Amino acid sequence: MRNLTVKIAVFSGIISFIFLMYAMTLVSAPKQSSKARGSGCSACHEADCKVPADHVDTNAMNLGQCLECHSKDTPKLTHTLPLSHTHRLNGVSCKDCHGNTQPPKLVNTDQCFSCHTIENLLNNTKDNKEANPHNSHYGPELDCDLCHHVHKPSENFCNQCHEFTFIIPSPILKVAKLL
Amino acid sequence: MKNNKKNMNTDQIISTSRRTLLKGAAASLGIAAASGLSLNLLTPDSAKAMPPVLPEKWDEEIDVIVIGSGFAGLAAAIEAKQAGASVVVLEKMPVSGGNSIINGGVFAVAGSPKQEAKGIKDSPDLLLKDMLKAGLDMNHIDLVRMVAEKSKDAFEWTESLGVKYQEQITHLGGHSVPRSCSTWNGSGSAIVNKQLEKVKTLGIEVKKKTYATQIMQEPDGRVIGLKIKEGYKFPDETSGQVKYLKARKGVVLATGGFSQDIYLRSIQDPKLTSNVDSTNQPGATGEILLEALRVGATPVQISWIQLGPWTSPDEKGMGIGYVFNAMAGFVYGVMVDPATGKRFINELADRKIRADAIIKTGHPAVTLADSQGVKQVPILDKILAKGVAKKFDTLDELAAAYNIPEKTLKETVSNWNTYLKQGKDAEFDRYMQTDSKPIAVPPFYACRAWPKVHHTMGGIQINTKAQVIGLDRKPIPGLYAAGEIAGGIHGAVRLGSCAVVDCIVFGRIAGQQIAV
Numbered sequence: 001m002r003n004l005t006v007k008i009a010v011f012s013g014i015i016s017f018i019f020l021m022y023a024m025t026l027v028s029a030p031k032q033s034s035k036a037r038g039s040g041c042s043a044c045h046e047a048d049c050k051v052p053a054d055h056v057d058t059n060a061m062n063l064g065q066c067l068e069c070h071s072k073d074t075p076k077l078t079h080t081l082p083l084s085h086t087h088r089l090n091g092v093s094c095k096d097c098h099g100n101t102q103p104p105k106l107v108n109t110d111q112c113f114s115c116h117t118i119e120n121l122l123n124n125t126k127d128n129k130e131a132n133p134h135n136s137h138y139g140p141e142l143d144c145d146l147c148h149h150v151h152k153p154s155e156n157f158c159n160q161c162h163e164f165t166f167i168i169p170s171p172i173l174k175v176a177k178l179l
Numbered sequence: 180m181k182n183n184k185k186n187m188n189t190d191q192i193i194s195t196s197r198r199t200l201l202k203g204a205a206a207s208l209g210i211a212a213a214s215g216l217s218l219n220l221l222t223p224d225s226a227k228a229m230p231p232v233l234p235e236k237w238d239e240e241i242d243v244i245v246i247g248s249g250f251a252g253l254a255a256a257i258e259a260k261q262a263g264a265s266v267v268v269l270e271k272m273p274v275s276g277g278n279s280i281i282n283g284g285v286f287a288v289a290g291s292p293k294q295e296a297k298g299i300k301d302s303p304d305l306l307l308k309d310m311l312k313a314g315l316d317m318n319h320i321d322l323v324r325m326v327a328e329k330s331k332d333a334f335e336w337t338e339s340l341g342v343k344y345q346e347q348i349t350h351l352g353g354h355s356v357p358r359s360c361s362t363w364n365g366s367g368s369a370i371v372n373k374q375l376e377k378v379k380t381l382g383i384e385v386k387k388k389t390y391a392t393q394i395m396q397e398p399d400g401r402v403i404g405l406k407i408k409e410g411y412k413f414p415d416e417t418s419g420q421v422k423y424l425k426a427r428k429g430v431v432l433a434t435g436g437f438s439q440d441i442y443l444r445s446i447q448d449p450k451l452t453s454n455v456d457s458t459n460q461p462g463a464t465g466e467i468l469l470e471a472l473r474v475g476a477t478p479v480q481i482s483w484i485q486l487g488p489w490t491s492p493d494e495k496g497m498g499i500g501y502v503f504n505a506m507a508g509f510v511y512g513v514m515v516d517p518a519t520g521k522r523f524i525n526e527l528a529d530r531k532i533r534a535d536a537i538i539k540t541g542h543p544a545v546t547l548a549d550s551q552g553v554k555q556v557p558i559l560d561k562i563l564a565k566g567v568a569k570k571f572d573t574l575d576e577l578a579a580a581y582n583i584p585e586k587t588l589k590e591t592v593s594n595w596n597t598y599l600k601q602g603k604d605a606e607f608d609r610y611m612q613t614d615s616k617p618i619a620v621p622p623f624y625a626c627r628a629w630p631k632v633h634h635t636m637g638g639i640q641i642n643t644k645a646q647v648i649g650l651d652r653k654p655i656p657g658l659y660a661a662g663e664i665a666g667g668i669h670g671a672v673r674l675g676s677c678a679v680v681d682c683i684v685f686g687r688i689a690g691q692q693i694a695v
């Protein structure tokens with residue numbers, strides 16, 4: 001009899017823990033708003049208090065201005081902001097990549113190259129001590145999303161064989177992983 | 180296209196390399212990538228006994244379909260197209276090049292001008308002899324002769340595509356003379372990227388993330404096309420969209436080996452479980468080999484699986500330590516068993532003899548060379564920086580770092596130096612390099628060696644026209660194969676630098692023959 005009570009207690013404990021975790025994801029997952037302005041951080045991030053009430057007004061800011069503080073202060077946003085955000089903060093809207101259609105157009109590498117140039121990419125990573133991932137044995141023309149994901153954490157494709165330590169910008173903020 | 184992109188992310192591929200200890204031995208082995216493991220949990224189409232039903236309608240039609248975008252597949256595609264056929268190359272991975280593009284770029288050429296310049300006497304017959312010796316005479320003689328006779332031709336073909344090679348030639352284990360040429364960047368990518376350039380100028384499409392799952396046959400056995408999956412997201416067997424491609428002239432299987440197929444390789448050799456690491460790309464799996472067997476190809480020596488003796492247990496996969504072992508430790512230095520401080524095998528014996536000998540000691544071996552012996556190692560700084568090879572001022576320090584009895588180690592080194600002076604290795608009769616110097620000038624360098632699964636010699640039977648031979652002993656109409664998927668060329672053991680030449684020779688033959 002005692003055994004059973006313990007079991008029930010443990011069981012309901014587990015259930016409520018799972019529920020709690022679920023509820024937390026609901027609270028902490030920022031909402032997605034396509035109408036939010038690029039720098040209108042609190043339009044999505046208010047509920048989870050990512051942007052404190054006394055934060056300076058972000059509405060007119062671009063990524064460079066964010067990073068003036070956030071590359072040194074916490075939360076550090078270099079290498080942590082999802083690429084969707086860095087694009088948005090640089091004035092690239094959802095429809096610039098995904099078009100105006102419903103469902104949104106899937107994005108391919110050619111689309112990336114309508115703004116980014118191979119020369120720039122090669123140059124940006126040329127001082128990487130381990131290897132220049134943009135000029136590897138696969139040549140410079142790999143698909144971007146082998147490593148760079150826009151709406152989820154990026155990954156180091158090279159590490160399917162290698163053991164590189166360099167960071168791919170920009171692994172998503174931890175909390176947003178719950179999305 | 181749309182579907183393609185939807186499945187483009189490759190999260191599953193991200194490495195989950197772990198480290199594990201081999202029972203009773205100090206060998207740490209990187210566990211094979213999780214991708215390989217998960218693939219093994221699913222049953223490929225080929226495992227279903229029922230022959231596939233021909234589609235009512237083909238989605239696309241072309242003369243020649245090549246499966247695989249490595250040396251062999253690209254060589255076949257180029258030749259077939261140049262002979263007038265329309266060609267498509269299918270590649271299941273999100274990148275082209277297979278093992279070929281991660282390969283070490285070392286190419287065996289018998290009778291090259293580089294050898295002549297150095298006064299090295301070589302011939303196709305001598306290469307043939309070496310390949311047969313390593314292969315324990317299990318090689319299919321007509322195939323290996325073809326490779327030996329055409330090695331120079333294949334080499335020159337790559338030069339005609341614009342591939343550049345270094346001046347030096349290397350003496351690899353099992354070869355009786357130095358004959359291996361290295362690409363300018365020490366990587367097979369130098370060849371593959373030129374092949375890909377050629378493929379592009381010829382207007383051949385390489386369809387990545389396109390997974391060939393079934394070979395389609397007419398009732399009489401003729402191969403007429405493939406069932407494929409577009410937008411495939413390796414290794415997710417549920418991903419991708421099914422399509423049927425018709426091949427008017429036939430299909431070239433150039434899908435490489437199966438070193439990363441833990442299920443298949445451990446059936447062939449039960450020692451090769453997931454505890455053993457591999458040097459190969461994660462997509463080196465055997466589903467098309469099995470599919471070829473299902474349509475009646477004759478299997479050849481599938482259980483002969485090669486482990487590379489030069490890899491380091493202190494890094495994942497092929498890594499870079501092998502460069503030290505292959506170019507310094509085994510050639511200008513010695514390899515010792517750290518438990519005894521003694522040599523235990525001819526450091527230039529063929530791969531199987533060396534790998535077996537190391538495994539038999541129960542733990543990684545240590546190779547060492549002095550400052551003169553490492554001169555040929557092109558990326559020494561990188562290997563040292565990674566900590567895979569280490570540098571010491573004295574042999575005592577080296578011995579201490581690897582727990583080797585220092586007295587015997589010094590004896591071993593002085594014995595080797597004596598053999599060198601006498602011009603004969605009295606213990607193992609190892610070949611002496613003409614420019615070998617005694618191991619004496621500090622600093623000393625060392626690196627550990629522990630074998631990893633590297634090459635699958637076996638595969639399906641082909642003839643000298645690269646036609647796949649069926650169980651009725653006749654070519655299966657419309658089915659060709661080249662490269663690592665074909666068996667018999669290397670017999671029991673493949674010699675280093677003989678895969679590139681094999682792939683290019685038979686890839687080109689397959690392309691020429693299928694287009695006829």
Ligand SMILES: Cc1cc2nc3c(=O)[nH]c(=O)nc-3n(C[C@H](O)[C@H](O)[C@H](O)COP(=O)(O)OP(=O)(O)OC[C@H]3O[C@@H](n4cnc5c(N)ncnc54)[C@H](O)[C@@H]3O)c2cc1C
Pocket residue numbers: 246247248249250251252269270271272275276277278279280281282283284285286287367389390391392433434435436458459460462463464466467497633634661662663664675676677678679680682
């Ligand atoms: C790290 C390393 C270094 C090496 N160095 C050397 C060297 O220096 N010299 C030498 O001679 N040899 C070397 N080898 C061996 C040699 O590289 C290989 O044997 C050779 O590259 C095989 O070429 P291939 O064209 O047969 O297959 P691969 O180059 O492996 O290409 C096969 C392709 O087929 C694809 N594929 C497989 N199944 C399917 C399917 N179902 N659908 C669609 N696509 C599929 C694969 O993803 C792969 O891209 C090395 C091997 C490795 C792993």
